[in-house]
Structure formats: C-alpha cells, structure tokens
Amino acid sequence: MISLKPLVSFILILIGLSNIYAQNPNALESIIHAEQANYTRNHNTVDQSLMSTANNKSDIKYTRMHWEVDPAVSYIKGEVMTIFQPIENVQNLDFDFSEALTMDSVKYHDNSLKYTITGDQIQVHFPSTLLHGSTDSLTFYYHGKPTSTGFGSFIVDEHAGTPVLWTLSEPYGAREWWPCKQSLNDKIDSIDVYITNPVAYKAASNGLLINESIANGKITAHWKHRYPIAAYLICMAVTNYEVFTEFAPFGNQTTTILNYVYPENLEDAKAGVAQNVTHMQLYDQLFGMYPFQNEKYGHAQFGWGGGMEHQTMTFVTSYGYELLAHELAHHWFGDKVTCGSWQDIWLNEGFATYLSGLCYQYLLPEYWLPFKQQRIATITSQPGGSVFVTDTSSVNRIFSGRLTYAKGAMILHQLRWICGDSIFFKGIRNYINDLAIAYSYAKTSDLKRHLETVSGKNLTGYFADWFTGQGYPSYQVSWSQDITQTIHVKLNQTQSHGSVDFFEMPVPLKINGPTGQSITIVLDNTFNGQNFSQQINFPIASVEFDPELWLITKDNTISFVVGVDPLNSDGYSLNIEPNPIQNGILQTIIESPTEQIIQSTIESIDGKIMMNKLVSIESGKTSKQFDVTGFPCGTYSLQLKTKQGSLTKKFVIH
Incomplete structure (x- = not known):
C-alpha cells in the first residue's frame, strides 16, 4: 500500500476540476494518432541517412547555443559551441547536420577548420591529432531554412493570427536545425541556450531562465540547464506567450512549474496545470523526487498534435488530464532515464502511458478500469506485433500506439501483477536511480535486471514472450465443485500468434458464492491443459476470469463442467x-x-x-x-x- 496523505488537499482540487477535464476513454488514442500524423506529415518511413551518422569518438561535455529566429519566418541563424573530450586519439570528428542548411564556418582556437559535408553529416578536420581524454572545443556558425523530414523538426505556424515557431526533434530531427550528435549514446552534460527574436515575442527553452535583455528591437532570452540531456530533448518555442507560474509543494520543498501559454488559452492552461501538480506529487511518492528539482518543470504551448517531453519544458497542444500526466511522467522515464535505442522506445512511451494510468488509479479511480479496458482492446485488435521495434526506419512503428504505448504499458502492468506491488515499485525505483543509467541511457535488459534482483524471479521467459514475442493468449477455463466444496479447474490456452507457443502467467479467478461470498484464487499456469484444485468453503455460484484486468488477453471462456463426483x-x-x-x-x-x-x-x-x-x-x-x-x-x-x-x-x- 502506498500512502497518499500529502495529496489529499490536491485531490479535492481534482474533484472540483474533474468536470472540466472529464476522462475521454480514447484520450491516449487521440494523443497517439495526432502525434503519428504529425511525425509522418510527409513520410511514413525514414531514410537510413536521416538517422545519426555522427561517430562515437567524443564525449560531449557542454554546448552553448545561440539562435536568432523570427516566428514569422522559417529561418535560423545559429552559433553552437561544443566542449568535448575525445574517447580515443582522433584527427577528425563527425556531427549530424542537415545539408539543407549552410555552414558558414567552423572555428577552433579562433582559427577556421576545414570540414567536409556529405549528406546530413559534417566532418571537421583538426590540424593535429587530439589526444584521448583531452578537453577541447569548437564552434559552428551556420544559417538557413530548415527542411521538414516529416517530423516537424522546425515549424513556423500561426495561432489566433499570431506567428509561432517551435522545434520538435524526436526521433531524428535535431540535425534539421542545429549541428549535434543525435545518437542515443552520449548526453550533453550541460547546456546554455540563447534565443534572440523580435521583442514582441517570448522564447521558451530548457532549464532556468537567467535573464532577458533587449537591444535594437530584439530580445534575447538566456536559458541555463545543468543536467545531462539528449540532443532530441533540446528545444525552443517562440510566440506572444502569456507566462504564469504554478508550484508543487513536497514537504519543505517546492517545485516551480513555469508555463508559456497562448493568451487565448490561459484559463484552460491554469486549470489543467493545477491538476498536473497532483500528478507530480504522486510520481514523487512512487518513483522519487522530480528529477530536475534544482531547476523547474514547465509547459510551452505549440500547434503540433499531442505533446513532447522536452526536458524541463514540455510542449503541449492542450491541457487535458491524460496528456499532462503522460508528458510529466517522461521526465522520470524518457528524460532522466532515456531509451538507449529506438528499439527500446517502450521504456519511454510504455512507462509514460502506464504512469498516466496510475494517476487514474490513485487520483480518479473511477477511470482506472476503463483505462485498462481500452489499452487491452487496442493491443488485442490485431493478432501480432512485438513491443521490440525491429524496424527503426519506420516512424509509424517506433511510435505505434498499439505496441509501443499500449502494450508497453500493459506488460509493465503484468510485471506488477507477477512481482506484487511493493516489489514492483521497489524494482522500478532501483532502475530509475541506478547510477549507471540515471541521467543517461537504458536498455530493456537494465529494467529486467533490476526487477529480477528485487523479486528473485527469472524473467527471461516473460520478456521473451511479451517483449520480443508477439500476440496474446486466450484462455478456456473449465471448472466443477465436489461435495467437499473443492473447486477443480482446468486451464487451456491458445495463442494469437505463432511466435509464442505458450504464455506462462499467474491467472486470477474470482469465485463467487450464492449469498455474496467471494474469493480470488491465483493459478500458476505453466503448461496447457493444467489442472488445479483448491478448497473454497462455500457453494460456487459463478466464476469470473481476471475481473481486475491484470492480463493482456481476449476471447476467454468459462464453462461449468458436470462430471462424476470425484469423492466416493x-x-x-x-x-x-x-x-x-x-x-x-x-x-x-x-x-x-x-x-x-x-x-x-x-x-x-x-x-x-x-x-x-x-x-x-x-x-x-x-x-x-x-x-x-x-x-x-x-x-x-x-x-x-x-x-x-x-x-x-x-x-x-x-
């Protein structure tokens, strides 16, 4: 049991606001479909050249970006200084950089470096060998009109007749507007972001707003971020924002929630963010303190469908309950610990989806069962499909609502069922706080290792069936009761996909008596046609299969079998x-x-x-x-x- 006493006062707020943001049973599906539509605006698949081609010969320690933009014009002028350490002796380094942009120069110790641009890669050539472990820097000067690869990486649009500009780099779009290493193996240790734009607009970005200075009709915002960050989580958004601040209290500490909102949506934003406070407090109790506590959490509104968990500054299109819960959850699962490959994207999206469900369970419990019903219906709407992403060139597959989001969430739910609440949440806390992956990258094997350690269970078969395997089981339950009031159950199982020959799972059955008695029994189903017997101590009126929806399954049948009384x-x-x-x-x-x-x-x-x-x-x-x-x-x-x-x-x- 998890104590939620500090949330009581905010639950009262939630109750008052629940009529404003009533649960839409298809909320997640709406979010995902909007996100997919925007990711794939021009392309359903990604040319392999759009993935990172930067070599892994350096460790990026710090980056300072200075961007000059106007939300009415699709154009960027940039200066990006990077401090790095070679991890081997090198004479050249590769960075991801769109060939649609113009590189004006690359400076090294105040001298121009030679460089070569091939496709969407720039290779810089140093005048001498840089030694392993040394610290050095270089600066890129560039400009141009960023192009879209279908991800909406750099967008100029309007809201209520006012220009707005935003960036969105996941998964492969960072290079479209700045030179970087966008592979999932090297987070930048810290960054400073300077954004210059016409004085009529405000700019939102990662970290803390240090100052805003005005000169020559333009305003420059300086944002400082001192946590490791993946390239795709760096952002900017510029328009005529209204700004307001909310606070999330945690005992003697308070987290600032800074909000950059379209003026026409200010009141909706205030109502939505008030609910987001309770989400943050819940996540704090389940998984530990907000990971970027020394800075802030924030929202910046943009026009793209859904939301994007830019580190400390989530971009959202609206302020619905589940969207805000989902994007905040990413700051534990996606930002603090980031998937180490796009094959493991469920470690981001599956977790965030499940955490939004936990907000229903603990804060609005009447929506918890519909949440699970909708996820299971989505998963089982097709017979196959693996959570493991085999084709990372397909944006539709990476961000599959059925597999990455819904099935990813529900295989976590099943792990919770297998391990039990206390063990499951302890394992997840150990995973999120593992010094080897915290503020870095993780693979599915890291999660598996932590859950196995705390539970003492071997989960190899589970991950083979549910993560790399495809499909789901359907159960045929036959039962009878003898004169000693013992129930006899036979479990048969069929599988929706041939990649898994049998799903070994603990199967819950609720046994109901004629006068209100009930008991739930759990059958450790390890092979097909398995028989079980258990004393019940009351006449059985009915048997229910998994009434609390712990299992991913469909088309189950329960039949009472009449036969010779086993007692003679x-x-x-x-x-x-x-x-x-x-x-x-x-x-x-x-x-x-x-x-x-x-x-x-x-x-x-x-x-x-x-x-x-x-x-x-x-x-x-x-x-x-x-x-x-x-x-x-x-x-x-x-x-x-x-x-x-x-x-x-x-x-x-x-």
Whole structure:
C-alpha cells in the first residue's frame, strides 16, 4: 500500500476540476494518432541517412547555443559551441547536420577548420591529432531554412493570427536545425541556450531562465540547464506567450512549474496545470523526487498534435488530464532515464502511458478500469506485433500506439501483477536511480535486471514472450465443485500468434458464492491443459476470469463442467444422467452402503430453495427421479444429506 496523505488537499482540487477535464476513454488514442500524423506529415518511413551518422569518438561535455529566429519566418541563424573530450586519439570528428542548411564556418582556437559535408553529416578536420581524454572545443556558425523530414523538426505556424515557431526533434530531427550528435549514446552534460527574436515575442527553452535583455528591437532570452540531456530533448518555442507560474509543494520543498501559454488559452492552461501538480506529487511518492528539482518543470504551448517531453519544458497542444500526466511522467522515464535505442522506445512511451494510468488509479479511480479496458482492446485488435521495434526506419512503428504505448504499458502492468506491488515499485525505483543509467541511457535488459534482483524471479521467459514475442493468449477455463466444496479447474490456452507457443502467467479467478461470498484464487499456469484444485468453503455460484484486468488477453471462456463426483468415500456417490436434463425429469443414481432415509434439496444458483423433501434409498445403487418441470432454465445443485455427510452435484436445465 502506498500512502497518499500529502495529496489529499490536491485531490479535492481534482474533484472540483474533474468536470472540466472529464476522462475521454480514447484520450491516449487521440494523443497517439495526432502525434503519428504529425511525425509522418510527409513520410511514413525514414531514410537510413536521416538517422545519426555522427561517430562515437567524443564525449560531449557542454554546448552553448545561440539562435536568432523570427516566428514569422522559417529561418535560423545559429552559433553552437561544443566542449568535448575525445574517447580515443582522433584527427577528425563527425556531427549530424542537415545539408539543407549552410555552414558558414567552423572555428577552433579562433582559427577556421576545414570540414567536409556529405549528406546530413559534417566532418571537421583538426590540424593535429587530439589526444584521448583531452578537453577541447569548437564552434559552428551556420544559417538557413530548415527542411521538414516529416517530423516537424522546425515549424513556423500561426495561432489566433499570431506567428509561432517551435522545434520538435524526436526521433531524428535535431540535425534539421542545429549541428549535434543525435545518437542515443552520449548526453550533453550541460547546456546554455540563447534565443534572440523580435521583442514582441517570448522564447521558451530548457532549464532556468537567467535573464532577458533587449537591444535594437530584439530580445534575447538566456536559458541555463545543468543536467545531462539528449540532443532530441533540446528545444525552443517562440510566440506572444502569456507566462504564469504554478508550484508543487513536497514537504519543505517546492517545485516551480513555469508555463508559456497562448493568451487565448490561459484559463484552460491554469486549470489543467493545477491538476498536473497532483500528478507530480504522486510520481514523487512512487518513483522519487522530480528529477530536475534544482531547476523547474514547465509547459510551452505549440500547434503540433499531442505533446513532447522536452526536458524541463514540455510542449503541449492542450491541457487535458491524460496528456499532462503522460508528458510529466517522461521526465522520470524518457528524460532522466532515456531509451538507449529506438528499439527500446517502450521504456519511454510504455512507462509514460502506464504512469498516466496510475494517476487514474490513485487520483480518479473511477477511470482506472476503463483505462485498462481500452489499452487491452487496442493491443488485442490485431493478432501480432512485438513491443521490440525491429524496424527503426519506420516512424509509424517506433511510435505505434498499439505496441509501443499500449502494450508497453500493459506488460509493465503484468510485471506488477507477477512481482506484487511493493516489489514492483521497489524494482522500478532501483532502475530509475541506478547510477549507471540515471541521467543517461537504458536498455530493456537494465529494467529486467533490476526487477529480477528485487523479486528473485527469472524473467527471461516473460520478456521473451511479451517483449520480443508477439500476440496474446486466450484462455478456456473449465471448472466443477465436489461435495467437499473443492473447486477443480482446468486451464487451456491458445495463442494469437505463432511466435509464442505458450504464455506462462499467474491467472486470477474470482469465485463467487450464492449469498455474496467471494474469493480470488491465483493459478500458476505453466503448461496447457493444467489442472488445479483448491478448497473454497462455500457453494460456487459463478466464476469470473481476471475481473481486475491484470492480463493482456481476449476471447476467454468459462464453462461449468458436470462430471462424476470425484469423492466416493465410504461407499457413497451421486451421479446425474443425462446432464443437462431432459423432459423436466432429473434422473439420479445414488450409491449408499446402507438403506436409509435422506434429505434431498434442489437449490438455484442464486441460493433459492426449489425443492426440499425426504427420499428413501437402498443399500447399493438406487435410481431416483425428481420432477423439475417448470423450473427456469439455468444451473442448479442437488444436495443429499446422508448419515455420513452431504453429496452435492450441479445440473443444468436448458
């Protein structure tokens, strides 16, 4: 159990605002579809040349960017100074840089360097060999009109008739507007961003706003960020923003939430951000302090569908509940710990999707079940598909709503089910705080390792089935109950895709009695056709499959199986043949070691007594008939009370 006492006052705010931002059961799908549409504005696939071609011969320590822009003009003039350390002796270094831009010069120790541009790569040539481990720097001077590769990397647009400019670099768009290393293996340790634009506009970016200075009709904003950052998370947005500040309290600490908003959306933004405070407090309790606490969290509004988790300055198109929860979650999962390859993008998007679901579970619980229902329906709408991204040239595949977002979220949910809450959240906290990957990059193997360590479980099979494997299981549950009130269950499973021959999972069944009794049993299903028996201690009226939706599954069936009573002790037995019964006559064969008079009772599934009378039986086998003409169709139980105890058998009337 997780204590949420510090959230109580903010939950009251949420209740008051919930009518404004009522849950849309398709909220995530709307976000994803908008994002995909914008990512693929011109292309559904990515030419391999658009991926990073920068070599990994240097460690970028610091970058200072100075960009001059006008939101009414698709043009950028830039000066980018980079401090680096070679990780081997080098005489040249490669950087990602769009050939659509013009490189004016590359300076090194105040001298111009020779360079070669090939496609979207610039290679700089040093006058002498740079030694491994030395610290050096160079500065790029460039200008031009950035082109779009389908990702909307550098966009000039309008809102309410006012120009707006924004950048969006994920996954391969950073090079479209600045020279960088956009591979997922080297975060820049710290940055300073200077943005100069006409004085009528404000500029938003990463980190802390240090100052704004005005000269010659232009304003320059200086943003300072002192946390490691991936190239695709660096951003700027410029328009006539209204700015307001919200605060998220955590005991003696407070996190600033700085918001750059279109003037026409100011009131909506204030309402949405107030809810975002509670999200931040929840994530703090589950996963630890906001990772960029020494600076700020922020929102800048832009015109692209959905949102983008630029580090400390999320870009959002609107202020809906799930969108804000999703993008904030990325600052733990995506920004602090970033996927180490686009094949592992679920470590960003699956986590953020699941955390937005946790906001429903803990803050608006009435939406938790619909959230899970929608995710499972999305996943199982097609029979195949792997969370592991095999084709990183396809933007549609990288950002697949069904696989990366929904299935990524629900395989985390299943891991929580397998491990249990306390172990699961401990493992996730260990993962997010692992010094080897915190403020750096992670692979799926890192998450697996941490969950295995805290749980003591071998999760190799799970990740083979659910991360690299495709599809999902469908279960066929058969059950019966004997006179000792033991339930007997047989589990069969089919798979939607041939890549997995069997999904080993703990399967929950809720057992309901006729007068409100219930118990949930968990069956460790490791092979097909597996049988289970468990004492229940009350007559069973119905069995429900996974009512809390822990499992990714579809088209499950539950059937009551009538058969010979497994108990045949002391010479007693009760058989019903045929079953379901025919012609309104219940025919039984009762076996008893002695002649006696017994009590016979027929009870409906809801506990109603339909018949109660004494019958005489002989030693050995006795054939008895009971008239059930007029009984409604359904399932009933016949109970015989003998000298030695009770015999119970269910029967069906069609």
